[in-house]
Amino acid sequence: MYSIDQYSSTGFASPIRVMKESISEELADRVQNLRKTNPILAERALGTNCHLLFPWLHEISHMSEILDEVEKVIGPNILLWSSSFFIKDPGSKSFVSWHQDSTYWGLKPLEIVTAWLAFTPSKTSNGCMQVIPGSHLRGQSEHKDTFDDDNLLSRGQKIEIDISDEKVVDLLLEPGEMSLHHVRIFHGSNSNVSSSVRIGFTMRYIPPHTSQEGGRTFAELVRGEDNYSNFDTPRPPAIEMGEEEWATQQESLKRLNSITFNGSTQESKIIGHQPYE
Ligand SMILES: O=C(O)CCC(=O)C(=O)O
Structure with a gap:
């Protein structure tokens, strides 16, 4: 158990229960049903800012159980900047x-915190997230873009690091538990060598005084007040994947991509899939 009281020194907190296991299992079923019935649509829809396409994901991102913990890290005024899924199928690379x-x-x-919510168990064998405690205090490291097809990150960016010299912590989560991590912590995950899927839903929260370099992106006030207006407010989804919902989500991606692919030699590998991570 890595407590939220140690977040400032460790850069993460885990595990934190935010919903009943049975509810997260239902959520995992929804995701899997969509992936089974329409894999191409699912690939597109379950990428970045999927909370703008699905009212139930939008609702999750506003849950008081999640925001109460986020508030302990970034204070009472909270914006949701983005969301996305990280899914690893059994045996996938x-x-x-x-x-x-x-x-x-x-x-x-850099007062930005990610809530990583487990819809399924997340364990060593299915490629749970791993962190290096305290690494958020080391400053910004140089990253190299690899564009490796199996890398879930848009640019396949990586830090050259010898893990054998480091203390690595596996963030083991049961369905309905989440971890929180600092925007600067060194983190990654291995492939899924088990026979069960791993589904994580990430939500990135920022305080309203955060500013965005390189353009205006969307962020929605989910708690407290915003006296800065540094972000545009996206239209919340009224129905699942409606025309207006797609237009809002696509606009949010366009804005994010223009910032996060700046200086990149390649476009996002799959439009709509983790374009900015
Ligand atoms: O889900 C993973 O394995 C990695 C997630 C990640 O990099 C993040 O949430 O920032």
Whole structure:
């Protein structure tokens, strides 16, 4: 158990229960049903800012159980900047290289926290997230873009790091539990060598005084007040994947991509899929 009281020194907190296991299992079923019935649509829809396409994901991002914990880290005024899924099928080679989220996001100051919510068990064998405690205090490391097809990150960006020299912590989560991590912590994950899927839903929260370099992006006030108006407010989804919902989500991606792919030699591997991570 890594407590939220130690967040400032460790850069993460885990596990934190935010919903009943039975509810997260229902959520996992919804995701899997969509993936089964329409895999191409699911690939597109379950990527970045999917909370703008699905009212039930939008609702999750506003849950008081999640925001109460986020508030302990960034204070009472909270904006939701983005969301996305990280899904690894049984036996898939998908992995996430060691990286810092701060690398391409263009957000300042670095009071940005990610809530990673487990819809399924997340364990060592199915490629749970891993962190290096305290690494958020090391400053910004140089990243190299690899564009590796199996890397779930948009640019396949990675820090050259010898993990054998490091203390690595596996963030083991049961369905309905979440972890929180700092935007600068070194983190990554291995591929899924088990026979069960791993589904994580991430929500990125910022305080309203955060500013976005390189353009205006969307962020929605989910708690407290915004006296800065540094972000545009997206239209919340009224129905699942309606025309207006797609238009809002696509606009949010266009804005994010123009910032996070700045200086990149390639476009996002799959439009709508983790374009900015
Ligand atoms: O789900 C993973 O394995 C990695 C997630 C990640 O990099 C993040 O949430 O910032």
